[in-house]
Amino acid sequence: MLKSRLWLLVAIALLSLSACKQKDTSVTIDASDTQAASSASEASASNANSTQTLSSNDGKVSIVLDGDFTDVLDSASDWVDQSQVKNLTLLQHDDDSNITLAVNNLGVMKIKPDEYFKNLADSLKNNAAISKVKLGIATENRMNYRFSHQQNGTLLNESCVALVANGNLYTVCASSDSASDDALAATLKTINLQNS
Numbered sequence: 208m209l210k211s212r213l214w215l216l217v218a219i220a221l222l223s224l225s226a227c228k229q230k231d232t233s234v235t236i237d238a239s240d241t242q243a244a245s246s247a248s249e250a251s252a253s254n255a256n257s258t259q260t261l262s263s264n265d266g267k268v269s270i271v272l273d274g275d276f277t278d279v280l281d282s283a284s285d286w287v288d289q290s291q292v293k294n295l296t297l298l299q300h301d302d303d304s305n306i307t308l309a310v311n312n313l314g315v316m317k318i319k320p321d322e323y324f325k326n327l328a329d330s331l332k333n334n335a336a337i338s339k340v341k342l343g344i345a346t347e348n349r350m351n352y353r354f355s356h357q358q359n360g361t362l363l364n365e366s367c368v369a370l371v372a373n374g375n376l377y378t379v380c381a382s383s384d385s386a387s388d389d390a391l392a393a394t395l396k397t398i399n400l401q402n403s
Contacts, residue, residue: 263296263310268370268377271397274301276308306383306394313376320371324350327369339364348372351395353388366391372400 259276262269276299279285283292297310316323324345331340336356343351348371355364366388367380381394 261297261299261308263312265296265312267312267372267375267401268297268310268379269399269401270297270308270310270379270395271399272308272394274306274394275303276301276306279307304383304390305385306381306391308394309378309380309382311378311380313378315374316371316376320348321345323371323376324369327352353391358384364388364391366395368395368398370398370400 257275258271258273260269260271261276264280278298279300280295280298283295283298291311294311294313295309296312297308299308300306301308318326327350328342328345331337331342331352331354334340334354337354339353339355341353350369351367352369353364353366355362357363361384363382363384364386365380365382367378370377370379377400379395379398381391383391
């Protein structure tokens with residue numbers, strides 16, 4: 208299931224935490240992923256999926272996307288290790304696309320965002336357990352990244368955004384063992400952050 212995947216996400220994201228000031232409240236994917244996400248969005252529109260707005264249970268993160276996602280947070284212990292449940296603020300799954308979406312509130316950061324993003328990039332590049340790493344350009348408050356890893360004999364693809372907002376670190380990740388990178392990127396195209 209997702210237990211090893213979400214453990215890996217949290218392990219990468221917990222590299223270092225630091226406090227910083229929020230400047231932007233809306234996040235979109237970087238330019239290198241825009242065309243791919245647009246193509247995937249057009250393809251999903253032809254599948255007659257409805258547009259949804261998913262909100263984290265702490266009210267800090269909302270995601271606008273196409274699909275038929277359903278909340279599986281109440282059964283999070285079936286999806287993630289018990290030690291990771293406390294950080295999860297959203298866990299949704301779309302059976303049609305086989306995409307799982309997770310939001311983690313990893314708490315107050317202890318280093319500057321640029322240093323955190325550099326450490327995250329270095330960790331991803333040097334992690335022998337993952338492959339096909341692709342890093343977006345880090346801004347003041349976010350960095351996009353993709354990677355793949357083996358889980359129970361299956362290659363699981365991950366597309367994530369690390370966000371700094373209101374002094375906290377959040378990760379938003381879409382994962383699947385069958386959906387394309389373009390479909391995962393489209394899932395993360397519009398992420399909004401509460402400004403408080």
